[in-house]
Amino acid sequence: MTGFDLIAPHLPVLTVVIPLIAGFLTPIIGWIDRRLPWYWVMLAMFVVLLIAGNNLVTVINSGTIHYKLGGWDPPFGIEYVIDLLNGFVCLIIAFIAFMVSIYSKESVKKEVPGKTTPFYSVFLLLITGLMGMTITGDIFNFYVFLEISSLTAYALIAMGDRGDGVVASFNYLIMGTVAASFILLGIGYLYAVTGTLNMADMQNLLPGVYDSKVVLAALAFFMAGFSIKVGLFPLHAWLPDAYTHAPSTASALIAGLMTKVGVYAMIRFMFCVFTPAFVIDVNMTEILTWAAALAIIMGSVFAIAQSDIKRMLAYSSISQIGYILLGFGLVNVVGITGGLLHIMNHAFMKCALFLVAGAIFYKTDIRNIYQFKGLGKKMPVTTTVFLIAALSMIGVPGTVGFTSKWYLALGSIEANQWIFVAVILVSSLLNIVYFWRIFDNIWFGHPHEIENIKRDEAPLTMLIPMVILGILCVYFGFFSGDLIEHIFEPLAKTLLGLGGVP
Amino acid sequence: MSRIQESVIIRTVVRIMVPFIQLFALYVIMHGASGPGGGFQGGVIFGAAIILYAMIFGISEGKKKMSDALDKILASTGLTIYAGTGLACILFGGMFLQYDAVPLLPDPAVVSKYLIDLVEIGIGITVLAVMISLFFDVSPPEPEPEEAEE
Numbered sequence: 001m002t003g004f005d006l007i008a009p010h011l012p013v014l015t016v017v018i019p020l021i022a023g024f025l026t027p028i029i030g031w032i033d034r035r036l037p038w039y040w041v042m043l044a045m046f047v048v049l050l051i052a053g054n055n056l057v058t059v060i061n062s063g064t065i066h067y068k069l070g071g072w073d074p075p076f077g078i079e080y081v082i083d084l085l086n087g088f089v090c091l092i093i094a095f096i097a098f099m100v101s102i103y104s105k106e107s108v109k110k111e112v113p114g115k116t117t118p119f120y121s122v123f124l125l126l127i128t129g130l131m132g133m134t135i136t137g138d139i140f141n142f143y144v145f146l147e148i149s150s151l152t153a154y155a156l157i158a159m160g161d162r163g164d165g166v167v168a169s170f171n172y173l174i175m176g177t178v179a180a181s182f183i184l185l186g187i188g189y190l191y192a193v194t195g196t197l198n199m200a201d202m203q204n205l206l207p208g209v210y211d212s213k214v215v216l217a218a219l220a221f222f223m224a225g226f227s228i229k230v231g232l233f234p235l236h237a238w239l240p241d242a243y244t245h246a247p248s249t250a251s252a253l254i255a256g257l258m259t260k261v262g263v264y265a266m267i268r269f270m271f272c273v274f275t276p277a278f279v280i281d282v283n284m285t286e287i288l289t290w291a292a293a294l295a296i297i298m299g300s301v302f303a304i305a306q307s308d309i310k311r312m313l314a315y316s317s318i319s320q321i322g323y324i325l326l327g328f329g330l331v332n333v334v335g336i337t338g339g340l341l342h343i344m345n346h347a348f349m350k351c352a353l354f355l356v357a358g359a360i361f362y363k364t365d366i367r368n369i370y371q372f373k374g375l376g377k378k379m380p381v382t383t384t385v386f387l388i389a390a391l392s393m394i395g396v397p398g399t400v401g402f403t404s405k406w407y408l409a410l411g412s413i414e415a416n417q418w419i420f421v422a423v424i425l426v427s428s429l430l431n432i433v434y435f436w437r438i439f440d441n442i443w444f445g446h447p448h449e450i451e452n453i454k455r456d457e458a459p460l461t462m463l464i465p466m467v468i469l470g471i472l473c474v475y476f477g478f479f480s481g482d483l484i485e486h487i488f489e490p491l492a493k494t495l496l497g498l499g500g501v502p
Numbered sequence: 503m504s505r506i507q508e509s510v511i512i513r514t515v516v517r518i519m520v521p522f523i524q525l526f527a528l529y530v531i532m533h534g535a536s537g538p539g540g541g542f543q544g545g546v547i548f549g550a551a552i553i554l555y556a557m558i559f560g561i562s563e564g565k566k567k568m569s570d571a572l573d574k575i576l577a578s579t580g581l582t583i584y585a586g587t588g589l590a591c592i593l594f595g596g597m598f599l600q601y602d603a604v605p606l607l608p609d610p611a612v613v614s615k616y617l618i619d620l621v622e623i624g625i626g627i628t629v630l631a632v633m634i635s636l637f638f639d640v641s642p643p644e645p646e647p648e649e650a651e652e
Contacts, residue, residue: 013598017585024581024628027574071600 011051011058012067012080015090016132018048023124030117037120038105044124045098048131052094056087060486066137074137075198081137084491088340089134089264092347096256097127099351099465104249106459107358111247112159119159119247126152126253130261139187139273140197142265146183146229150176153258156250157242168241175228175238182225189218190273199273210278222269223284230262232325233295236318240302243314248358251310255317256351260343263324270328271495280331289329293423295322300430308367309357312434313350316393319427320346326420327408335411336492337484338404345392345400345476352389352469356382359458359466369438373445378456381463383442385470390435392473395428399477403484516558523551531626535615541622545629552630553637561641573635580628587621 007014022044030037058065059082067080082090101123112119129149136142154176158169191197193214194205209215224235231239243251270279279285299319306312324346327339359382360375361367376383392399405424412420457463476483531544556564588599596603601617602610 007592010592010598013588013592017588017598021582021585024578028578031571031574068597069599071597071603 008054008058010067011055012065012082012135013069015048015051015055015094015135016080016128018051019044019124019128019131023121023128026121026124027117030120034116037117038101038108041101041104041120041123042098045094045101045127048127049091049094049098052087052090055082056084056091058082059084059087075196075201078141079137079198079200080135081200082135084487084494085268085340086134086264088487088491089261089343090131092260092344093127093130093134093257096347096351097253099469100249100253100256100355103252103355103358103462103465105461107249107362107462108247110362111249115159119156119249122152122155123250123253126156130257133261134264137199138197139190139199139202143180143184143187146180146265149258149261150180153242153250153254156254157246160246160250164241165245165247168238168245172238172242175235179225179228182221182228186218186221186225189214189221193218199268202273203275206274207278215274216282219274219279219282219284223266223288226262226266226269227291230259230266230321230325231318232291232321233298233318234291236295236299239318240311240314243317243354244308244311248310248354248361252351252354252358255313255354256347259317259321260347263321263328263343266325267328267495276331276496285329285331288325289417289420292322292324292326292329293420295319296326296423296427297430300427300434304430304434306434307369309360309369309372309438310354310367312369313353313357316431316434317346317350319431320350320393323404323408323424323427326423327404327411330408330411330415330417330420331496332411332414333489333492333496334407334414336495337488338407338411340488340491341400341407341480341484342404345404345473348400348469348472348476349389349392352385352466352473353393355462355466355469356386356389359462362462363456363458369441372438372441375441376443378454379458380455382458382466385466386442387439388470388473390438392477394431394435397477398474400473400480401477403477403480407484513558516554520551520555523554524548527551527626527630531622532619534622535618541625542629544622545626546633548626549630549633549637552634556637556641561638565638568634570635570638573631573638576627576631577635580624580626580631583624583627584621587617587624591617 022040026037026040029040055065065080065082066074067082068074069078069080072078104120104123108116108119126149129145129147129152132145133142133149136145154169154173157172158166160168187197190202190206193209193212194202196202196205206215228235228238243255246254270276270284296319299315299317299322303312303315303319306315320342324339324342327335327337327342330336357367360372360379363379364375366372388399392401395401395405405428409421409424412418412424458466527544527548529544530539530547531541534540534544552564552568555567587601591600591603592598594603594605599621601614604613604617606613606616
């Protein structure tokens, strides 16, 4: 029996505990030497990445992992459950967080001078919250982690642009607290009706009380709360400011992960606490698809009007969240496969785009896209990554964006909702409009002294994660067949209760 | 210095009260496993005692008792105690925080009791440190060093 065998059964809890301990030890590490926290965060994130990868492999090989905290049997104790869905979301969180942690070194030094240690401390706690939300099988425990991730996100955003960052963070705080209250109310209602907090137990008990108005109210509260959390269109007001004014590193992390985990939670509650049949029966999925379609169009339209690159990307995020939710709202296997695929793809693309925006800001202090003229010559690698990720956003064949949009369109056709195919097409065209302005400025814009522009690339620690994400955008564009066949399609079938993986 | 801070009665009462508040906090922490109370409540009371002291005797005086560095160390230590206890349970073959797996004493129930107390202490330390640092963070900077007394 090796040491690994000893620790292997405890890996689910370590996914959450390691960033938690690391986060609280960061102040001491930073106190010893101010340069150390970066290495420390990278180390912690690397370990978490390995653990998350191992968890997913275990789930694929031997089914769902149940971990009883403190040895208390569910439904009385808190249970951590890793199945294919959250194993996969955890891996994405760990991967993006690792990439962003590598990237963060120079960017944090420049944008939050003198506060690098608190920044990294909060960074790790944010990962703790997100991991916990994803991994837990207990809805109250879920709420606690939701609060951890929200509070840390407010703190990270407030460290951004002086003044604006604080206002954005305060707006988000108000909206986020309203959302959290809705979710807590929903949890309270469900607890009152069923007397349990365990998700699996609740799913067994709920069908008996589906005719109760309380359950309906709980579902409405959850959907409203999560809609605010993910920034679904009419409730998105906090999102553009928060993404724009946060430090670049935090923007990339929050844009790449926060909304994804919100979407994951929405799915988890819709399909694994309630049953798909019930959610369809009360027309929640119908409402979701139309709201998502609206978000797709409006997000793109607003994005066209922006001149700040980060604000533009934030509006584009609103539209992309629409794609993911559209897939789930369609409730057929193809649509959900597309939605799941888009969770992964959007994490890669949006993270890469925000990292690029941060790198450009680091080198030139420019965020206005009309001043990007000549950047293609100055920062060729960075702008190439931008090109790849942006093409992927548009959905050019050969990139990840195409695959997920293709599945979403097929899902819409299967659901006989041709209008959503039109929505996807129109939105792709709008995407071309707003990204083309940037391409145009970067490569074809001629500042007066074009000859004098020297190559001045971002530092290596920034380039590596960006390039890796860019490569992944293309790699999964060509080779996502295996993933879809072995993970996403069985997963979609399981979520709909059609069998598949246990 | 405001009038309240100058009051001899308040200064004396606070000076006498602070140790008792802290003692009460320790009682609440240790009592957490078997009655109302616990690490969070106890930590808040303990933090409140030091905050009270700092309010009356001045922020800089309070910081002498509880420096920023000490604050950071305490905040980290508390959580390390908590997580360390949980990890110790794993080392002895139990689940995370499964106290009765640790073979400290023959009776697992007694081990549970003491380890729960340990966890409560850890939580209490972190909470008190964070409470105090929150107070110092939002407190206005000290006016100017005391002027010559008349």
